[in-house]
Amino acid sequence: MEKxxxxxxxxxDWFNPGDxxxxxxxxxxxxxxxxxxxxxxxxxxxxxxxxxxxxxxCNGHLRDFAEFVKKGVLEAGGVPFEFPVTSMGxxxxxxxxxxxxxxxxxxxxxxxxxxxxxxxxxxxxxxKTTPSTVMGACSVDLPTIVVPGGPMLNGKYKGERIGxxxxxxxxxxxxxxxxxxxxxxxxxxxxxxRSAGHCMTMGTASTMAxxxxxxxxxxxxxxxxxxxxxxxxxxxxxxxxxxxxxxKEDLKLSKILTREAxxxxxxxxxxxxxxxxxIIHLQAIAGRIGVPLHLKxxxxxxxxxxxxxxxxxxxxxLMEDFFDAGGLPVVINQMKEHLHNDALTVNGKPIGENxxxxxxxxxxxxxAIDQPFIEExxxxxxxxxxxxxxxxxxPSAATPELMSHRGKAVVFENIEDCHANIDRPDLDIDENSVxxxxxxxxxxxxxxxxxxxxxxxxxxxxxxIKDMVRISDGRMSGTAFxxxxxxxxxxxxxxxxxxxxxxxxxxxxxxxxxxxxxEVEQSELEKRKAAWTPPQPAADRGYTNLYTRTVQQAxxxxxxxxxxxxxxxxxxxxxx
Ligand code: FES
Numbered sequence: 001m002e003k004x005x006x007x008x009x010x011x012x013d014w015f016n017p018g019d020x021x022x023x024x025x026x027x028x029x030x031x032x033x034x035x036x037x038x039x040x041x042x043x044x045x046x047x048x049x050x051x052x053x054x055x056x057x058c059n060g061h062l063r064d065f066a067e068f069v070k071k072g073v074l075e076a077g078g079v080p081f082e083f084p085v086t087s088m089g090x091x092x093x094x095x096x097x098x099x100x101x102x103x104x105x106x107x108x109x110x111x112x113x114x115x116x117x118x119x120x121x122x123x124x125x126x127x128k129t130t131p132s133t134v135m136g137a138c139s140v141d142l143p144t145i146v147v148p149g150g151p152m153l154n155g156k157y158k159g160e161r162i163g164x165x166x167x168x169x170x171x172x173x174x175x176x177x178x179x180x181x182x183x184x185x186x187x188x189x190x191x192x193x194r195s196a197g198h199c200m201t202m203g204t205a206s207t208m209a210x211x212x213x214x215x216x217x218x219x220x221x222x223x224x225x226x227x228x229x230x231x232x233x234x235x236x237x238x239x240x241x242x243x244x245x246x247x248k249e250d251l252k253l254s255k256i257l258t259r260e261a262x263x264x265x266x267x268x269x270x271x272x273x274x275x276x277x278x279i280i281h282l283q284a285i286a287g288r289i290g291v292p293l294h295l296k297x298x299x300x301x302x303x304x305x306x307x308x309x310x311x312x313x314x315x316x317x318l319m320e321d322f323f324d325a326g327g328l329p330v331v332i333n334q335m336k337e338h339l340h341n342d343a344l345t346v347n348g349k350p351i352g353e354n355x356x357x358x359x360x361x362x363x364x365x366x367x368a369i370d371q372p373f374i375e376e377x378x379x380x381x382x383x384x385x386x387x388x389x390x391x392x393x394x395p396s397a398a399t400p401e402l403m404s405h406r407g408k409a410v411v412f413e414n415i416e417d418c419h420a421n422i423d424r425p426d427l428d429i430d431e432n433s434v435x436x437x438x439x440x441x442x443x444x445x446x447x448x449x450x451x452x453x454x455x456x457x458x459x460x461x462x463x464x465i466k467d468m469v470r471i472s473d474g475r476m477s478g479t480a481f482x483x484x485x486x487x488x489x490x491x492x493x494x495x496x497x498x499x500x501x502x503x504x505x506x507x508x509x510x511x512x513x514x515x516x517x518x519e520v521e522q523s524e525l526e527k528r529k530a531a532w533t534p535p536q537p538a539a540d541r542g543y544t545n546l547y548t549r550t551v552q553q554a555x556x557x558x559x560x561x562x563x564x565x566x567x568x569x570x571x572x573x574x575x576x
Contacts, residue, residue: 009247010142010569011045014116025576026116035079044078044247046240047117049108049137051129053087058126058198058205061227062149068233069121069147072240078119078247080240085111085136088128090204098475099447101128101135101284102551102560103543108136113569117142119247121239125149125198125227127478130208131281134217135559137253138288139566143246144253145346146217147239148209150227151319152197162192163201163312165479172455176462197227200319202311204478207274211282213328214268216256216345220354224327226320242347251348257289260340264351266298267338270305270378271331273314275478276394276486279379280448283557287564295381295390295555299514302378307396308334308367313481314396315373317365325365329358334369382485384516385525386471386497386507389489389555391516397481399467403511405483407434407469411503414439415451415474423458431465434507438499439535440474441491442551442558446538452476452486469509471516473498473554485509485516487554493535494553500528 014026027040048069052062066082073080086104088097112120120142124130130148137144155162167188174180198205209223219239225232262282269278279298286293308331311317332339332355341352360366367373377396395403410429412418418437421427429435435454442448452472456465470484473491492499497518501507506519518525539545550560 009042009044009118011116011118012042015040016042022574022576039079044118044244045116046073046078046080046243046247047112047115047120048080048082048123049112049120049133050082050084050123051087051125051133052084052123053089055092056087056089056126056129057091058089059087059124059129059149061196062123062125065123065147065149065233065236068236069123069240072237072242073244076241076244078244081117083111083115085133088126088132090127095445096447096449097128098449099544099547101132102547102563104128104132105135106563108133109139112137112140112142113567113571119143119243121243122146123149124208125205127204127208127277130205130212131284134212134285135288138257138285139563140569141252141254141289141566142569143243143251144217145219145239145243145246146212147236148212148218148223150197150209150225150229150232151200151206152193153195153226153228154200154318154320155192155194157188157191161316161318162188163318163479164192164199165203165477166201166312166481167192169453169480173461176458195226195228199479201313201479202273202275202309202319203313204275204277206319207269207272207278207478208281210272210274210328211265211269211278214265214332215261216343216351219347220345221327221329224319224323226323229323245348246346249348251346254289256344256346257285257291258343259291260343262286262291262293263301264339264343266301267305268328268331268335270302271307271335272309272328273307273311273377273396276379276392276476277478279392280475280487280554280557284559287557287559288566290565298379298392299381303380304376305338305378306369306372307374307377308369308372310365310367310373313479321362321365325362326358326360329355330360330366333358334366337369380511380514382511382514382516386501386516386518387488388497389553391471391485391488393483393485393511395511398483402467402469402483402509404509405434405469406506406508407432409434409436409501409503409505409507411436411501412438415449418454422454425459427457429457429460431460431463431468433468434509435468435470436498436501436507437470437472437474438492438501440472441493442554443548444473444491444493444535446544446548446551448475448554448558450475450477450480453480453482453484471498471507489553489555491553495529495532495534497525499532500525
């Protein structure tokens with residue numbers, strides 16, 4: 001690659017601006033940390049953007065990782081400054097971590113732009129911490145590299161692999177049908193979280209780690225390395241070294257995040273069986289960097305791609321197995337016929353060249369392209385009168401017999417209604433019914449929670465029913481599975497047709513023909529619409545008020561309308 005020369009460092013405007021008073025102010029206060037003179041003498045200044053928090057257990061080890069990044073930055077002649085940004089723990093935050101993704105992205109964007117940084121390393125892990133920081137960094141567009149925190153070691157319970165998240169979705173069934181006791185539950189809790197790191201299924205965190213590697217934003221092979229593996233520290237250190245070179249080459253995010261990079265990410269997400277949350281986050285990232293990406297393209301580009309990775313929730317292995325089998329480089333190599341192999345990555349080389357020697361060490365975990373686990377695995381995008389702007393389903397996590405289904409709707413107005421009534425013995429529901437959940441969209445909940453894969457009714461679980469068609473305007477955890485239609489857009493709470501469905505209406509799901517249809521006459525729908533009143537706003541002040549007024553619908557990535565795009569790294573004014 002021809003290297004661009006970075007003429008003058010951005011940080012020099014703070015530390016060597018030509019005006020002695022300004023230089024004094026900007027350097028002097030930093031000196032209270034004990035930095036020697038040469039730190040301020042035209043050395044690339046690297047921000048280490050850390051999503052560490054004890055309330056985000058998946059990122060609990062990132063404070064240590066920052067030290068390895070710093071080592072690398074110093075070795076390469078740069079100057080590191082670690083700074084915190086809003087962190088989001090998927091499990092603890094209420095009402096849902098997704099409500100805060102855009103807030104965290106604003107925090108990241110403004111922290112990067114406002115400070116004397118020439119390049120940035122993003123330390124991420126739990127689901128929302130990766131997309132939020134990448135979104136924010138895109139809107140500034142400095143040289144940026146991601147160090148994914150890595151998955152936990154494999155969960156093991158009574159000799160069996162136990163996947164974080166995925167196991168939880170079977171708990172109700174185990175308690176009802178398998179005599180699973182409170183003691184069993186405590187043992188399983190411990191067994192499914194054996195080490196530092198994020199969920200070790202191909203849930204959303206692992207999907208996001210694969211996404212950033214597929215986009216070219218990490219050093220090769222970074223995504224799958226377990227959090228506690230010593231090689232993760234090495235990647236952190238090497239990333240610290242590399243970001244300094246990236247600054248010298250002026251290798252900005254926008255040079256890597258091209259249309260080709262996004263297409264590669266969509267295809268690789270299909271090949272690894274990644275989470276449906278991938279869609280919403282990738283679209284938000286594309287919106288920030290300015291690459292047009294339509295929801296339909298996730299289907300046209302990805303749905304014919306074969307599944308090459310046998311990981312829960314679609315398969316049986318876990319991320320540690322994936323790493324041992326060779327990780328994402330093997331998948332990239334196997335997928336070379338489908339990819340833009342010349343897409344540039346952060347190490348300055350094309351993705352194809354980086355991964356051309358990757359070998360598979362376990363074909364039970366990563367399949368060869370001509371012997372896939374499933375022939376066509378990507379995400380299907382549905383349209384119809386029930387979802388005029390689209391809805392999504394992950395066929396590899398669904399029941400094949402339910403992919404074409406007509407059934408009577410059983411409607412829940414919101415998730416609380418569902419929790420209160422789904423197990424009622426007198427509820428008129430059977431295995432052919434279609435469970436419809438309203439009020440789970442970006443505006444309605446608010447924040448679009450992962451509640452789309454609602455638990456099946458107890459009476460049907462007792463009959464041995466394992467799956468039913470479920471439809472909602474919410475999302476689903478990447479660790480979950482089932483015939484679950486998600487991200488229905490427009491959502492019920494802003495007047496979408498989903499909000500007009502009544503119990504007893506018939507719904508047709510036709511995944512092969514990409515259709516989702518409510519069998520109700522248009523005239524009747526118009527009558528219902530005239531009688532429909534929007535729900536009260538979720539909040540009359542504060543961040544939630546801003547969120548509900550400005551969040552876009554799911555088919556656009558649920559970013560705030562005023563955050564789409566970028567504002568460059570330039571800040572013209574200084575208060576000193
Ligand atoms: Fe953090 Fe799953 S809860 S990655």
